[in-house]
Amino acid sequence: MLLASTPIVEVIPSKSNPKIWLDSPNQRFSVKVAWEQLRIHNQMVEWHDIVWFKNIVPRHSFLLWVAVQQKLTTQDRLHRFGIHGPNRCSLCLRNNEDHNHLFFECSYTKAIWWDVHDRCDIPRMTKGWDEWIRWATITWHGKSFINFSHKLGFAATVYYIWQERNAKIFAGMARTSNLVFDQIKCIIRDKLDLMRNVLPTDENIRIQRA
Ligand SMILES: [Zn+2]
Numbered sequence: 001m002l003l004a005s006t007p008i009v010e011v012i013p014s015k016s017n018p019k020i021w022l023d024s025p026n027q028r029f030s031v032k033v034a035w036e037q038l039r040i041h042n043q044m045v046e047w048h049d050i051v052w053f054k055n056i057v058p059r060h061s062f063l064l065w066v067a068v069q070q071k072l073t074t075q076d077r078l079h080r081f082g083i084h085g086p087n088r089c090s091l092c093l094r095n096n097e098d099h100n101h102l103f104f105e106c107s108y109t110k111a112i113w114w115d116v117h118d119r120c121d122i123p124r125m126t127k128g129w130d131e132w133i134r135w136a137t138i139t140w141h142g143k144s145f146i147n148f149s150h151k152l153g154f155a156a157t158v159y160y161i162w163q164e165r166n167a168k169i170f171a172g173m174a175r176t177s178n179l180v181f182d183q184i185k186c187i188i189r190d191k192l193d194l195m196r197n198v199l200p201t202d203e204n205i206r207i208q209r210a
Contacts (some may be wrong), residue, residue, distance in 0.1 A: 120150070
């Protein structure tokens with residue numbers, strides 16, 4: 001057998017070979033140690049806790065990561081890149097679309113945030129995006145159940161607003177804000193239902209049933 005007789009090649013550390021495995025406990029190569037040696041170590045951003053946390057829906061997390069940095073391809077950004085199309089918000093059909101309009105000023109998304117506010121206790125988004133992210137980062141710091149539910153609801157709302165916007169532009173599909181909120185509510189409820197091991201305080205039970 002070729003594989004069985006193939007000798008194991010041991011790479012000797014030298015000037016031409018990076019000693020990326022020497023930090024491992026037994027000085028043998030490991031992918032984990034190599035990755036830690038090779039990757040670029042940036043300072044952790046202060047908002048990481050509201051974007052990356054245990055039990056968040058991964059696609060919500062990724063979309064929020066892009067949104068927090070205001071890197072979503074809104075119409076105004078496409079125009080800045082030289083891609084010219086109708087710079088009109090597809091959700092309200094009244095104003096130009098930019099990040100702030102889409103998530104704060106649009107009458108369609110405002111209705112969704114109102115429902116999220118009423119049912120999930122997430123404050124209405126009345127501040128600018130950066131200020132709101134700073135507020136959420138400070139207020140929702142920690143791993144309490146209520147912080148988890150707020151972060152979960154926030155990420156889901158941003159995700160479904162963006163998804164609804166894309167569905168209207170690219171598929172010509174349109175739903176009422178009530179239907180979008182119903183979907184957000186189902187996602188949050190399903191996630192919270194999975195967390196049956198949380199302390200059954202009155203507050204936790206109320207959140208799970210909201
Ligand atoms: Zn709008």
